[in-house]
Each structure stands twice: as C-alpha cells, then as structure tokens.
Amino acid sequence: MTENLTVHAAPQIQLLLIDDHPLVRDGLRARLETIASIIIAGEAGTAEEALAIAASKPVSLILMDINLGTGNGISLTARFKAEYPHIAVIMLSMHDKTEYVNQSMQAGARAYVLKDAPAVEIIEAIDTVIAGGTYFSSGLKKQSANNDASQMLTQREQGILKSIATGKSNKHIARELGLSVRTVETHRLNIKRKLNIEGQADLIRYALNNVIA
Template sequence: MSDTTSNTTEPITLLIAEDHGIVRQAIVSILELQEDLTVVAEAKDGIEAVSLYQTHQPDITLMDLRMPQLEGVEAIQRIRQSNPKAQIIILTTYDTDEDIYRGLQAGARGYVLKDADFEDLVKAVRTVHGGKRYLPANVALKLADRMTTEELTEREREVLNLLAFGSGNASLAKALHISEGTVKFHVNHIFQKLGVHDRTQAVIVALKRGLIRLDD
C-alpha cells in the first residue's frame, strides 16, 4: 500500500482515545514529531472520546477497542451516527477476526496494532486522511476469514458465553428462561457454525476468534 501525504498546508488534526495514560502519551509524542500532524484532544474513555469528537471535529480519530465507560466499537458507532464521514482508525492490541470485523463494520477506516512500527501508524493516518482504507496484510486476511463464516445469533452468543463458564444444559435453560430442548438446539447450531464437535472445542474457537471474552 503506497504512502499518502496530505495535500494541504494545514496539519491533520487528531483525537487519541486510549485509557492507559503512558501509552496515550507515547502515541501523542510519536505523532507530534510529524510536521503535518497535530493532536487536538486526548480521551481516556469511550464517553469522553465521543464528547471530545463533537467538540473538536478532528480529521482523524485513533480509537482503542477496550476502554472504560464505553468500548471502542460503541464509541465509533456514536461518532459515526453524528457524522457519517468521520475518519476513525482502530489502534489496539486485539487482532481476533471478530474484533476486526466489528470495528470495521462500525465504520472504522483503518486498523493498526499497537506493536506496529511507528512509521506504520503515521502511514495509516495519512492514508485514511487521503480517503483510503488502511488494513495491514495480516488484518485483511483475518477479515477475509471472518467474512466467510456464518454469523451467530444473539441468543447463540448468550449460550456460548455461558458455555465458557462451564454451564450445563439445566443451568443454561434456567439462566435463559428456555427449555433444555431449546438449549440443545442452540448448542448444536453453535457447533455447526464454528465447525466443532464438543463444548470445549467451541469455547476454544470462540476465544481465539474473539466471539467471547472471559473478562466480561
């Protein structure tokens, strides 16, 4: 992917949404070394990110996925609801296919991992500001894999989350207020969609893909 530089004399303005202060300060320092980039606001959580976007209307927003108050995907959705042309790049440590899919589906125009070289981050900002998407090859491959898999329903996700904590059919039925027969129906559909044959495999695949998180 070729580099894209700004065609104007005005610097590209940025909002950085990152809840870890040291990481946020490092990102700001890296970006402000570039003459054509300037950070106009910093957010420590998703609610603040949405508010600061409305106040500053930056050219580019760098958004972490995991943040307090409001997570990155929801913050992206709120920003895009108010401004469908908002240019947002996800900057995160998470690279599961579900994270990538949900982030881009919400409206992000780029996806950069925090272990990338700083040149890649700067390139992503300039590329997205130039009107193009920025997806590293490994991210694009995971997105392609995700696009070929069948979507889980909301109910199937609920069942899968409970499976991750070892819930049996009786416990699942009680928690979800459904019959054990309906639980078995959902579990079988989950197995088919994930391409697995038992509950342990289902949980392992779901964790690898980012469909469930044990810290929720």
Template sequence: MSEDEKKKIRVMLVDDHFAVRVGMAASLKFEEDIDIIAEAGSGEDAVKLFAEHKPDVCVMDWRLPGISGVEAVQEIRKDHPDAKIIMLSVYEGEEDVFRAMEAGASAYVLKSADRPEVIEAIRTVLGGNKYLPPILAGRLADRMTRSELTSRERGVLDLIVAGNSNKEIAAKLGLAEITVKQHVSSVLDKLNVQDRTQAATAAIQRGIVHLE
C-alpha cells in the same frame, strides 16, 4: 490561522492509559504536519470530544472503560458519518477486525505496530481510503466468507468456551437440551470445525470470544 496550521492533520487520541497517550502523542509529533488537538480516556469522552473538536483523524483504542472503542465508533458515526477513525488494538482475531470495520472504523492497526505504520494509516484514511495490514486484511477476507453467528449461537459458544456441557448450557439459557444440540451443531458448521474443543479454540483465536 496560518497556512502551516491549516495544512496540519488534526488528530485526536483515545486511550484509557495516560502513559500510552503521552507516548503516542510524542511519537506523532515528530511529523511536522500532524497536530494532536484532543485526548480522551474513555469512550464516552471520545464521543463528546469528537463532536467538540471534529478532528481530521481519530486514533481509538479498542478496550476502554464504559463503552468500548467499537461502540464509541458507532456513536460518533451516527452524527459524523464521514468520521475517519483508526481502531488501535491488541486483538488480532478476524472477528475483532470485522466488528471494528463493520462499526465504521476506517482502519485497524495493532498496538504493536511501529510509528511508520501508524503514520501510514493516518495518511491513508485522511485520503478517504481504508487501511489494514496485509495479515489482517487476509483474515478479514476469510471472515467475510463465513455466515454470521446469531446472538443465541454466540451465547452458546461463550458457554462452550467456558467448558459447559449441553445440559448445563440448556439450564443456563432456559432451553431444551435438544435445542442446545441444534445450536451447537450450527456453531460447529459456521466455524467449520469438527467438535466443541475445536470450536472453543477457533472462537478464541478468531476473536469471537475474549478471555479476560
């Protein structure tokens, strides 16, 4: 291996759309010290290929067939705790950023980002640092100040967003209606909103619930 090859940043790309991977690879190859050493189209393949190639940096899409990008990050970091993974996503809600960083991602970059920003993220995480665009860093800071929703509260919130009444939620979750009311009250308090409509809006805007 030549000295030039040794100095190159070995990058793995993960996206389920072939055209996206081709475009990203072509863009990154403008950087002389970046080498695309592997590509994956699913979370499962990403876990396998990371173990095989051990890239310096992995750029991973959030939305993948099978396990999600966040789940793939968690799986990779079980065996490779020092893995440097950049989460690439169309989601810009604070909950999305929080979940990715909590899973072990080193950076979170929007898919709308230009090439210089992606390059900056790669070089930043390679140096052992975290990378977040300023607007997302601010949202993450806001998210860190609020209490975590429990899994039950998340389930209730999902059904609120879907337009269910307390009675309907109680029937679907097998709970007493008074218990549902208590969960709804807790959800409103944790989201710092006044009513169910505001809760549904906040859940979507913050990335707690995704409307596919």
C-alpha cells in the same frame, strides 16, 4: 505593479487520541507530534470525554482503542459514525481476531492497526485513510486475505452485493427491496469504501467473483 501571491498549505489533521491508558496516549503523542501535518486536538480515556472533545474541537481523525474505561471502542466508533460522519476512525488494538476487525469495520472504522505493529504502520494508516482508503495492519493482511472481505458488510449490504452479482440495476434493486434509488446508491458507496473498491466495473467484478447467489 507586483501581484501578491498566497501559498495555501495543506490542511492539517486534527487528531483525537482515545485510549484508557495514559502511558499509551503519551507514547502516541510523542510519535505523532513530530509530524508537521498532525495536530493533537485532544486525548480521552472514556467515551464521554471523547464525545465532549469532538463536540468542541474540529476533530478530523481518531485513533481509537477497543478497550476503554467505560464502554468499548467499537460501539463508540458506531456512535461517531452516526453523530460525526466526517470524522474518520482508525482502530488501534491488541486484538488480532477476525471478529474484532470485522466488527470495527462494520461500525465505521476505516483502518485497523495492531498496537505491537511498527510505528510506521500508524503513519501509513493515517495517510491511507486521509486519502480516502482503508488500511489493515500487516499482521492482519494474511488473515484478511483468507477471509471473505464481504464479512465487513452489513446484512443489507451483502444482500445488495448479491443483487449486483446478478446484474440488477439500482432501480431494480430499490424496487425489489422497497428502498429508494438514492438509498441503494448510498449502500453501493459504502460497499465500495469497505472493500476498498473504486469503480463500478471493479465492484461488479468483485461481486461476480466472490458472491454466491
């Protein structure tokens, strides 16, 4: 008796393009439609259109411009993080200033790619984010290296990072800040994600080397 075997294909990426310029969206679509693992779930030029698509389609990844017809991509990223935390956001922008990068990452973006970067960087950013990492455009790497990565953290996360640098446990930090242990653990996970750190030992090492108590 022959056994039926089923081959399970890798899940496809349901991508939403958000940019207020149709020509930009057309260019992105043309680049990305050639990749078998990517399905363009929709396009939007405003925050309202983007949220409507996310509510009706199984979007898993967003390419987001900072400048939109109504509102801006940074505040919209924060809203997506709050309402659709399973959707990863890649910021695609013409702005290379550190303040825009930091604000985008604080809002919940997982990558920041410059619009004039080579097309391959968009693919690298998508691959990195889907794998659970963070990505910065090559034009930003030197700049990012010269700035304290902890600027991407919220004030609360910076406070917890300082406590980690002093060797305090989650229980101690929770008691000191009036938080639950679970909340402190969640902050730790967010800190590691933003700083692209995997293990607890690496987090402690980063805190010791980069935080001034």
